[in-house]
Each structure stands twice: as C-alpha cells, then as structure tokens.
Amino acid sequence: MIKGWKLVIGISFAAIILGAVCIGVGLLTGADFERIFTTLDQRYQIVAYFNWLLESVEAVKTQLF
Numbered sequence: 001m002i003k004g005w006k007l008v009i010g011i012s013f014a015a016i017i018l019g020a021v022c023i024g025v026g027l028l029t030g031a032d033f034e035r036i037f038t039t040l041d042q043r044y045q046i047v048a049y050f051n052w053l054l055e056s057v058e059a060v061k062t063q064l065f
Contacts, residue, residue, distance in 0.1 A: 026033070041047050 037046075
C-alpha cells in the first residue's frame with residue numbers, strides 16, 4: 001500500500017511541476033491569461049463552480065457554528 005501511495009504522490013508532484021513549468025513558459029512568452037480564463041469559463045463554467053463551493057462552505061459554517 002505504501003508503494004501505491006508513493007506512486008500517486010510521485011505522479012501528482014510531477015503534474016504540479018509540469019503545470020508550473022507551463023505557466024512559467026506562458027508568462028515568459030506573454031500569454032494573455034484573461035483570454036484563457038474567459039475561454040475556460042465559457043466552456044466549463046469555472047466561476048459557477050467556484051461560487052457554488054464558496055456558498056457550500058458558508059452553509060456548512062453556519063450549521064456548525
């Protein structure tokens with residue numbers, strides 16, 4: 001089981017490093033992150049999911065406290 005978790009953590013770490021490298025290259029080459037975010041939000045409704053997450057956290061906090 002420990003070997004399995006090491007593999008999962010290794011793959012996750014590699015994906016994080018790859019993502020950071022891609023963002024770094026994008027910043028160096030002058031990428032327009034506003035356009036990228038707008039396109040992703042139109043396709044996947046990122047803002048709606050984020051707002052839903054915030055509302056859910058607030059609802060849980062009000063129930064607990």
